[in-house]
Amino acid sequence: MPPTRTLAALLGAAAVAVSGCSTSPSAGPPHPGELPLRQVAQVALTGGPVRFDYTSLDAGRGRLFLAHMGADEVIEVDVQAHQVVRTLPDVPYVHGVIVVPDTHRLYATATGRNQLVAFDADTGAVVFTAPTGDYPDGLAYDPVRHAVWTTNEHAGTETVVDADTGAVRATVGLGGEVGNVVYDPVTDRMVVAVQGRDDLAVIDPATFVVTDRIPTPGCDHPHGQALDAADRVMFVGCEANSSMVTVDLAARTVTGQDRVGETPDVLVYDPGAHRVYLAAESGWVSVFDRRDGRTLAVGSAHLADGAHSLALDPATHHTYFPIPRGADGSPVLWEFEPTH
Structure with a gap:
């Protein structure tokens, strides 16, 4: 936890950011408004003011893993003690990270080497x-078959890796450049955003066969995804036309479309609050609620330059945003609680 003066200064700066003010309002959505968030903490990070990418939270242990892409490292943060625990170096151009608490494993994509790297989450080895x-x-974990799926964006494929041994089980071609991959526990299927085809590919993880393709009309370049498994809804960020679509997976149709910040990237869904967060490359964050079968905008604002990724604790409903350049020019993790 930083000194009171430093935190107070940052809270003041963040209050301006979440009020809807932006240095480039034209990059934001047409309905900007105050975010339903209150900043409660910050953690100084390592590696310099360079780009972050995906995050993964082990909520039970209170450990957050951050892909610090520009620094070629993964940062482990104790979100309860508000401090960095360790950094895992030599992960060139790291993009995806995913922690599997049950097996005490952490997986990361070393994009600069076209590799998946597995770590012991306890020791960092x-x-x-x-x-x-x-x-x-991006990455997804199949808990039934103990497999890690990597989205190979340029190759247009998914690599399926044995989570215990590292053996490659399969390579699945999708016929176009791919975005994020998500495991659907209800149907026991993998769902991939195929940005080169503007659809969602549904894959049987037992046979590695594409069993369905769900078109996403109005969504140009689908990339990020967040799943509401209970209601059978996928929220999809559309990179090329600054929007998010709501896809009814059972009906195989788009049921809603909303404007968001320019180049939407990472989405997370809070099942307890029925709320979805979307962070865009432009630094805009948008928040939506699911009510009575509809996706409703709650607020959107320019949070910070580089605020295109986030993590969520479903127990506390707190959100965590790694920011490349905080008030003092150094990287920082901002923690927020919902205000309603």
């Missing part, structure tokens, strides 16, 4: 590396 396709990005 490298357990194995495995080859992927060109430009591995």
